[in-house]
Amino acid sequence: MRQRPRHPSPSLSTYPAKMKARTIFGFSISLILINMASILEKADENLLPAVYKEVSEAFNAGPTELGYLTFIMNFVQSASSPLAGILSLHYDRPTVLSMGTVCWAISTAAVGVSQHFRQLAFWRAVNGFGLAIVIPALQSFIADSYKDGSRGTGFGILSLVGAIGGIGGGILATVMAGQEFLGMPGWRFAFLMMASVSLIIGLLVYLFVDDPRKTSPMHLGTDVDSNKFYQLGGKAGLPRISLWRDSFVAMKSVMKVQTFRIIVLQGIIGSLPWTAIVFFTMWFQLIGFDHKSSAALNSLFSIGCATGSFMGGFIADRLSRIYPDSARVMCAQFSAFMGIPFSLILLTVIPQSVDYWYTYAATLLLMGLTISWCASCANNPMFAVVVPRKHRTMIYAFDRAFEGSFSSLAAPAVGLVTERIYGYDSKSISLANGSPQGALALSRGLLTMTIIPFGVCVLFYSPLYIVFKKDRENAKMASSKEQDLELT
Numbered sequence: 416m417r418q419r420p421r422h423p424s425p426s427l428s429t430y431p432a433k434m435k436a437r438t439i440f441g442f443s444i445s446l447i448l449i450n451m452a453s454i455l456e457k458a459d460e461n462l463l464p465a466v467y468k469e470v471s472e473a474f475n476a477g478p479t480e481l482g483y484l485t486f487i488m489n490f491v492q493s494a495s496s497p498l499a500g501i502l503s504l505h506y507d508r509p510t511v512l513s514m515g516t517v518c519w520a521i522s523t524a525a526v527g528v529s530q531h532f533r534q535l536a537f538w539r540a541v542n543g544f545g546l547a548i549v550i551p552a553l554q555s556f557i558a559d560s561y562k563d564g565s566r567g568t569g570f571g572i573l574s575l576v577g578a579i580g581g582i583g584g585g586i587l588a589t590v591m592a593g594q595e596f597l598g599m600p601g602w603r604f605a606f607l608m609m610a611s612v613s614l615i616i617g618l619l620v621y622l623f624v625d626d627p628r629k630t631s632p633m634h635l636g637t638d639v640d641s642n643k644f645y646q647l648g649g650k651a652g653l654p655r656i657s658l659w660r661d662s663f664v665a666m667k668s669v670m671k672v673q674t675f676r677i678i679v680l681q682g683i684i685g686s687l688p689w690t691a692i693v694f695f696t697m698w699f700q701l702i703g704f705d706h707k708s709s710a711a712l713n714s715l716f717s718i719g720c721a722t723g724s725f726m727g728g729f730i731a732d733r734l735s736r737i738y739p740d741s742a743r744v745m746c747a748q749f750s751a752f753m754g755i756p757f758s759l760i761l762l763t764v765i766p767q768s769v770d771y772w773y774t775y776a777a778t779l780l781l782m783g784l785t786i787s788w789c790a791s792c793a794n795n796p797m798f799a800v801v802v803p804r805k806h807r808t809m810i811y812a813f814d815r816a817f818e819g820s821f822s823s824l825a826a827p828a829v830g831l832v833t834e835r836i837y838g839y840d841s842k843s844i845s846l847a848n849g850s851p852q853g854a855l856a857l858s859r860g861l862l863t864m865t866i867i868p869f870g871v872c873v874l875f876y877s878p879l880y881i882v883f884k885k886d887r888e889n890a891k892m893a894s895s896k897e898q899d900l901e902l903t
Contacts, residue, residue, distance in 0.1 A: 744877075
């Protein structure tokens with residue numbers, strides 16, 4: 416067996432010139448494009464929920480059918496997420512991201528031209544497949560691009576800029592929905608526009624983004640690891656046996672981590688309210704708000720969530736320097752708990768009338784600021800330190816697989832609860848001018864799928880106070896052993 420050459424210490428000078436990170440005005444081109452991809456990903460996710468009312472009218476679909484569209488996309492995304500981990504083990508992540516971006520762009524355009532509900536459902540499933548490839552690769556890319564002490568802030572920035580896309584996508588679709596462009600309904604035209612921009616971003620990512628595993632030895636530990644990855648280049652790949660063997664080892668390693676199991680368990684429950692929230696736009700319109708007012712309310716909530724995610728990551732980074740074993744868990748529990756009072760205020764206390772727009776606006780902004788911390792302050796930064804670096808994409812992929820597969824049930828569950836228990840009838844309710852009866856029924860369905868999961872989520876975080884420190888130390892030891900083996 417050929418012995419690898421020894422390298423006494425990592426040095427940038429030993430890397431090929433093409434592996435140096437490219438910058439523009441001092442900013443990393445790779446991070447700029449990665450964040451642009453995040454913007455488009457969030458915009459794409461928000462398109463359909465923003466036009467639920469128009470889709471309901473075009474396809475004669477009620478809340479349950481609309482919920483199934485979200486369920487189909489989220490379920491396929493969850494089931495396909497491990498593929499991102501496998502691909503990222505053996506191919507450079509810009510290539511993986513480009514593949515996923517092109518896939519979701521094609522499916523987004525197809526949704527815009529669908530003429531039957533089954534066509535719509537099929538292309539939403541394809542859209543979920545594309546997102547399954549993109550999201551874990553994005554998360555591991557950010558984890559490799561920041562140090563441990565600032566990783567929460569890095570994920571917060573990703574969430575912040577992603578929310579800009581979510582806000583833009585929601586506003587674009589909601590405002591365009593009531594108009595026509597080139598003889599086409601505005602909501603369909605919005606989907607075609609988003610698909611075109613996504614294709615362009617996918618191409619730019621493929622051409623100009625450099626994988627951190629190839630550009631910086633600090634993220635890998637040794638020149639040998641980086642050279643090994645560079646030689647693979649993500650292009651030729653590994654032999655079939657080696658590929659599946661390494662993938663199985665990575666999966667097995669991730670599944671054994673107790674911190675992973677606990678975060679996934681709470682995430683299964685904690686993701687339910689966020690999936691149910693896709694009905695907010697429809698709820699606002701049932702109350703009687705017009706397209707612009709509904710879009711503004713959603714935008715304020717998104718702004719609050721974006722700012723809150725960054726704020727939560729920043730606060731957790733600072734507190735973790737003082738309390739490294741518990742600060743992130745405490746921040747996550749605070750954020751999850753705040754979902755309970757705000758859900759009660761929003762859905763039961765404020766009168767469901769257009770006269771209370773400013774009250775809704777202030778409540779949604781504050782709600783977004785406080786309930787959006789968990790991913791950036793705890794989940795994503797903690798995942799990055801409880802497995803070896805090369806398994807990071809795999810742990811994010813499996814997190815999406817488990818959490819998403821169960822949380823995807825929330826959207827149709829809201830529809831079923833709204834229709835079966837609270838009496839929502841899509842055939843007798845007019846969506847044109849709002850419906851107090853329909854708004855009340857939908858709000859009660861939303862309440863059921865928010866306050867209970869938020870409460871359970873708070874409890875499920877508690878075991879991390881005990882297991883996180885042990886898992887982090889085990890990951891450090893495993894990384895050190897791997898580096899020693901590579902150097903011998």
